[in-house]
Amino acid sequence: MKHIDIKEVLQNKELIGQTVTVCGWVRTSRNSKNVAFVELNDGTSLKNVQVVIDKADDPDYKDIPRVGTSLKVEGKLVEGRNAAEINVTPADITVLGDCPQDYPLQKKGHTLEFLRTMPHLRGRTNTFNAVMRVRSVLAQAIHSYYQDRNFIYVNTPLITGSDCEGAGEMFRVTTIGFSQDYKTEDDYDAADFFGRRAGLSVSGQLEGEMAATAMGKIYTFGPSFRAENSNTPKHLAEFWHVEPEIAFAELDDVIEVAEDMVKHVIGTVLEKCPDEIAFFDAHFEKGLKARLEELISHEFGRVTYTEAIELLKKSGENFVYPVEWGCDLQTEHERYLSEKVFGKAVFVTDYPKEIKSFYMKQNPDGKTVAAVDLLVPGVGEIIGGSEREADYDKLIAAMKERNMNLDLYSDYLDLRKYGTVPHGGFGLGFERLIMYTTGVQNIRDVIMFPRTVGSIR
Template sequence: MKHIDVKEIISSKEFIGQEITICGWVRTSRNSKSVAFVEVNDGTSLKNVQVVVEKGESDYKEPRVGMALKVTGTVVEGRNNTVEINAVPEGITVLGDAPTDYPLQKKGHTLEFLRTIPHLRGRTNTFNAVWRVRSVLAAAIHEYFQTHNYVYVNTPLITGSDCEGAGEMFQVTTIGYSNDYKNEEDYYTNDFFGRKAGLSVSGQLEGEMAATAMGKIYTFGPSFRAENSNTPKHLAEFWHVEPEVAFAELNDVIEIAEDMLKHVIRTLLDKCPDEVAFFDAHFEKGLRARLEELISHDFGRVTYTEAIELLKNSGENFVYPVEWGCDLQTEHERYLSEKVFKKAVFVTDYPKEIKSFYMKQNPDGKTVAAVDLLVPGVGEIIGGSEREADYDKLIAAMNERNMNLDLYSDYLDLRKFGTVPHGGFGLGFERLIMYTTGMANIRDVILFPRTVGSIR
């Protein structure tokens, strides 16, 4: 049906004096003897538009919160430089009823409660703002790469190899549970693909293949990890941004990551001032200032070895002890970014034992050309590396991990036919949203969270 978005009505004075039609859901409704006030929101704006209903002698029935309405009326100037819609009862049509047990009638619902109604929580101010921030950040990511000559590629979600080599993959099968097969090999031979298959944990390996043809590519899609981690930072299904760049060494990867992150945060601050102000007021005081501060400085750089010494000499009583060779925990990452550097910082050259097989081995024989970006308030937000381009070194790294080389034959071929230095990184999209909104739980920045024991 023909109507105008609420966002258009409230952001421009050009509609004043015009008769228009809007559609949306009732957020609040107040009724007096001669006039009623109905706040309507259609999801295009964090702000509602107020409909002032002149009841006259009509049999006006007050709409309930949650109802869907079509409203035709005249736009007028309201208080505090706002606009309103003057309407009569005949100009209001109920498109969808909402009973008295509509779950969102009262304000102040906890985020935990709202997770139990994921199909409705988008109608609250909080999730109205979250979904819009998510949309703007996604568009900004595409904009950055598209304007820097990257090719957007779609890597497969079903794969026969484990990118991370950690075995935390969801199995894909058309057979399911069965006693009809003698062994695992017999089972998979008779399955759909004729071999073991799973949901992809990353598009990186296929992304490298595309980069060695197109030069600069990026993927932006879902990844799946069957990691039994029921924490505020983990999802079984999440969205992943992964650029891969041919002819790029570690320093190039670092520069791209910093430039990209600054671009998307700047875009968010410029395009979503109302949403950022909302999160600043209700979820993290000083959020906007923190984001402005982050992008106003060059990010710091430190090697893993230097970082370990800084942590050991800090005098802090960390829960997880620090020694060279340990994986940095969130408490270590936050200390480095918040207390030592007081800004975002890249940590490079990690021990090869705690990083993935595909990372370029450094001349010292102990470390790899890996990088993590640590940001205040969160810790790690980006992880990347220069990839190992030497065939023999890559084979050796895979053999050390007892990996099945047959599953990676195409990936290994890249090191035979025109191999080049190349690198890239991965950005967990939901973690970026958490960082830019102050939302503390990753379940609250994705439409339908998939976690351990939960698939609603």
């Protein structure tokens, strides 16, 4: 049906004095002697449009639409006290979908935990309405960033026969299911759809490298899947992943792209979502806007892993997880470095090879790899990347040390045989970027339908 977005009605001054048609859901309603008031929202704006119902010709009008009811309204747009509003009579209102009194979102102040129990409705709240708009703007900004810089957007497979991380924490894909018809696991795999074991991809990186060594600069933006039994505020079983891969690039080039991209997308959100950022600043993190503006106004810090360990050991902090060279940095360590030591985003480079993935370039010291993580205040790590190992023999050795099946990676290894080049890239957890940009503390609250261990509603 023909109608105008409420965002357009609130922002376009040329519509004042004209008859407009809007659709939306009732956020609040109240009745008085001569008029009634309805706040209507269609999801295009954090702000509602007020509909003023003149009861002069129908003083007995009592059928004020309840909260949650969907309406079509046609009336004259006029300047109100604080914003444009629509003047109508009861006859100008069409109920599209009535809402009973047991509508669960009638009251304000529901906790985010409670709202997770109703993923089908929580998008109508101010919080999730704002989160989803920020998410949309961030996604578009990411695409624009790479498209404007000659990166090619590629779609890597979601079903794969190899494990990018080498960790085995993959969801298995099968058409057979439970069966006692096979004597061995190899027999089972051979009889399955692909004739070999398959799983949902944990990352598009390996295929991304193949694309980059043909097209130079590529990026992927799609879902990844991790079958980790992790129930923390930072983990999802299904999440969205941004993964650029850059040929003819070393670690410093990867870091430069990562910093530039983060600053670009956050700057875009500050420009395009001022109402949403103000909302999150008021209700989720005081000083959020200032923090984001501060982030993009300075160069990010940089420190090696070895230097970071020394800083943590000398801090005097009583960390839950002890700090020693060779340990994997935990969130408490990451946040201390970004919040207390540097007071800004910081790149940590050159991690011990034992705690990083097989594909990372080995440094001349024989102990570390050319890896990088970007740590940001309030969240910790949001980017992990590296220069990739381009030396065939070194890559083979690293894979053998991890007892990996080289046959599963034959195509990947061929890249190091046929015109190998220095190359690198990184992965950005999209939901973690949204958390950082909004101040929302739980990753389940920045995606419409969170998939976590024990929960798939």
